[in-house]
Amino acid sequence: MALSQSEQKILVANTAIDTLIEKGLIFSGMKIGLGTGSTAMPAVKRLAEHIKDGTLKDIKAVVTSFQTQNACQDYGIPVYSMNDRAIGGKLDLAIDGADEVDPECSCIKGGGAAHVREKIVEYNAKVFVVIADSSKSVKTIGTKFPVPVEVIAEARIPVENALNELGAVCVLREGVRKCGPVITDNGNQILDCTWKTPINVAEMETKIDEICGVVEVGLFSKNKPIVFISKEDGSVEIRNLK
Numbered sequence: 001m002a003l004s005q006s007e008q009k010i011l012v013a014n015t016a017i018d019t020l021i022e023k024g025l026i027f028s029g030m031k032i033g034l035g036t037g038s039t040a041m042p043a044v045k046r047l048a049e050h051i052k053d054g055t056l057k058d059i060k061a062v063v064t065s066f067q068t069q070n071a072c073q074d075y076g077i078p079v080y081s082m083n084d085r086a087i088g089g090k091l092d093l094a095i096d097g098a099d100e101v102d103p104e105c106s107c108i109k110g111g112g113a114a115h116v117r118e119k120i121v122e123y124n125a126k127v128f129v130v131i132a133d134s135s136k137s138v139k140t141i142g143t144k145f146p147v148p149v150e151v152i153a154e155a156r157i158p159v160e161n162a163l164n165e166l167g168a169v170c171v172l173r174e175g176v177r178k179c180g181p182v183i184t185d186n187g188n189q190i191l192d193c194t195w196k197t198p199i200n201v202a203e204m205e206t207k208i209d210e211i212c213g214v215v216e217v218g219l220f221s222k223n224k225p226i227v228f229i230s231k232e233d234g235s236v237e238i239r240n241l242k
Contacts, residue, residue, distance in 0.1 A: 001097050002232040008133035012230035013042035016095065019228070019238070021050065025127055028057040031080075031087055033121035034072065035096025036065040036114040039131050043095055044068065048075035060086055063097065064121050065114040065185060068201075082120060090211040094125035094136045098146045098220075100138045101130060105240050108141055110148035110218030113173070113184045119216055128225040135236075137229050140198035143217075146171070149191045150184055155213025160191060162211045166204065168193035188215050195206040 003011065008236045020026040026047075034044050050056045061077050063069045072079045080087050096118055098107040107130055125164045138144070147168075151159045158168045173182040173190040181189045205219040227239040 001144035003230070003234055005133050005135060008230040008232070010042045011132060011234065012131045012236055013039060014046050014226050014229040015051065015230070015236045016129060017043055017046040019241075020093070020095075020129065021055065023241070025093055025129075026056070026090075028059070030092040031060045031090070033062050033091045033094030033096075033125050034064065034068050035094070035118055035122075036063075036068050037097045037112050039097030039133065040068065040095070041071060043131060044071045044075065044077070046076055051075075051077065052194075062087060062091060062121055063157070064117040065112065067112075067114075077234050082124065089124060091121065092126040093127040093129065093196065094122040094152045095129040095131065096122060098130045098136055099218075100141055101132055101136055101227055101229065102129035102138055102201070104201075104221075104223050105130070106141060106219070106221040107143055107225070108147055108196050108218055109220055110190070111145070113148065113150075113182055113190055114186065114214040115148055115218035116150050116186055116188075119220065120218065122225075123223050125223070128223045130227045132224040132227070132229050134208055134229060136229050142195045142204070143197065144194070146194050148173070149193055150186070150188045150215040150217075151209060152213050152215065154191050156189060156191070159211055159213045163191065163193055163208070166207055167195050167197075171194070200229050
């Protein structure tokens with residue numbers, strides 16, 4: 001019987017945490033970044049289980065959203081800022097989900113509007129790990145799942161014009177059960193962008209980040225992650241684990 005998407009998320013989260021501990025990439029005393037979303041949450045839970053049973057000790061977590069902070073507080077995982085002296089702006093490892101992952105391990109992240117904090121955490125980690133179910137594995141990026149661009153509210157139209165020149169079709173993300181746009185944890189707005197043809201992820205990430213008024217784009221190509229992808233048959237594909 002094929003695994004459901006929810007079952008795949010738990011499978012890939014558990015497999016990733018257990019494998020990374022076995023390989024010595026998650027260890028006692030480490031500084032770890034914890035991501036946001038429905039796949040990241042089972043990973044936080046699995047990490048907490050290993051702390052509770054004594055496998056891991058003295059873990060220092062940096063989180064990417066209020067959702068993850070609340071989960072860590074519930075599980076008793078100490079939470080720090082990237083700016084705390086105990087962290088010093090650098091992490092040993094960061095683990096998170098993704099909205100899409102291509103064969104080169106480039107990703108779209110930001111479906112939960114947390115990609116700015118995610119990128120701060122994950123681009124300052126020695127090892128970046130992405131966990132995803134099979135629906136997130138794609139051949140090309142840019143034409144289906146929208147690429148989020150967080151923008152300063154006052155710059156929305158100038159940024160949209162610049163994105164249009166890069167071939168993007170932009171939609172302002174609207175709130176659910178709230179009139180008006182989504183407001184991020186940083187107080188900004190989100191433009192969701194798609195293209196008619198697949199994009200060069202690395203080049204587009206650089207070009208969008210150069211637009212005045214852009215806070216950050218949800219393209220992740222510059223810190224290539226180890227990727228774990230669960231399948232309906234109960235297997236887990238692992239990419240880029242050396």
